[in-house]
Amino acid sequence: DSGVTQTPKHLITATGQRVTLRCSPRSGDLSVYWYQQSLDQGLQFLIQYYNGEERAKGNILERFSAQQFPDLHSELNLSSLELGDSALYFCASSEGTGPVGYTFGSGTRLTVV
Amino acid sequence: AQKVTQAQTEISVVEKEDVTLDCVYETRDTTYYLFWYKQPPSGELVFLIRRNSFDEQNEISGRYSWNFQKSTSSFNFTITASQVVDSAVYFCALKRDRDDKIIFGKGTRLHILP
Numbered sequence: 517d518s519g520v521t522q523t524p525k526h527l528i529t530a531t532g533q534r535v536t537l538r539c540s541p542r543s544g545d546l547s548v549y550w551y552q553q554s555l556d557q558g559l560q561f562l563i564q565y566y567n568g569e570e571r572a573k574g575n576i577l578e579r580f581s582a583q584q585f586p587d588l589h590s591e592l593n594l595s596s597l598e599l600g601d602s603a604l605y606f607c608a609s610s611e612g613t614g615p616v617g618y619t620f621g622s623g624t625r626l627t628v629v
Numbered sequence: 630a631q632k633v634t635q636a637q638t639e640i641s642v643v644e645k646e647d648v649t650l651d652c653v654y655e656t657r658d659t660t661y662y663l664f665w666y667k668q669p670p671s672g673e674l675v676f677l678i679r680r681n682s683f684d685e686q687n688e689i690s691g692r693y694s695w696n697f698q699k700s701t702s703s704f705n706f707t708i709t710a711s712q713v714v715d716s717a718v719y720f721c722a723l724k725r726d727r728d729d730k731i732i733f734g735k736g737t738r739l740h741i742l743p
Binding site for chain 2: 518547549551558559561564566571572574604606608610617618619620621622623625
């Protein structure tokens, strides 16, 4: 157990729908990162939150949004889902800045049908 | 721009052979960090090693070793006497000191054949 909890582990939904992925960071970590792993694109950085504030944004679609709550858990909302959004979505956490790596959760596998 | 290139998409070796996974990175920063992560078939991402740009010492951990060469912008990973359990996708990654986010290469899928 890495200490980063992601729910649900699997999600199957239809095109056009909206889903919410949840992440609880490791205790003490203030930063949460979301990554998308698809077969052809590898691990793509989506967005980072630090202590409730958005810190960095990557290749996140406008249909996607995220937030980090006061208890530091984070949610990634994906709307108007398309077949191409099927992927493994990872959450990671870290203490913050500096030479720290991430601790990853086990991922949420999203399948859009 | 920052970039990590893992030219080997897929490698297959027979168990007990040594195998090296290549990683080439690009950055203009002088302070940065390099990482290797392992993704076994179960899907989770497991941290293996971190190296900072000022430490070019090679590192050995059991059957794993890493060779960092700034002159060639490479951070290669060698598995000695490979085992079937080493079968996984391995990601090399780069983080600038002024950023929090880590940029990943596309990964190398390693098959260790019994």
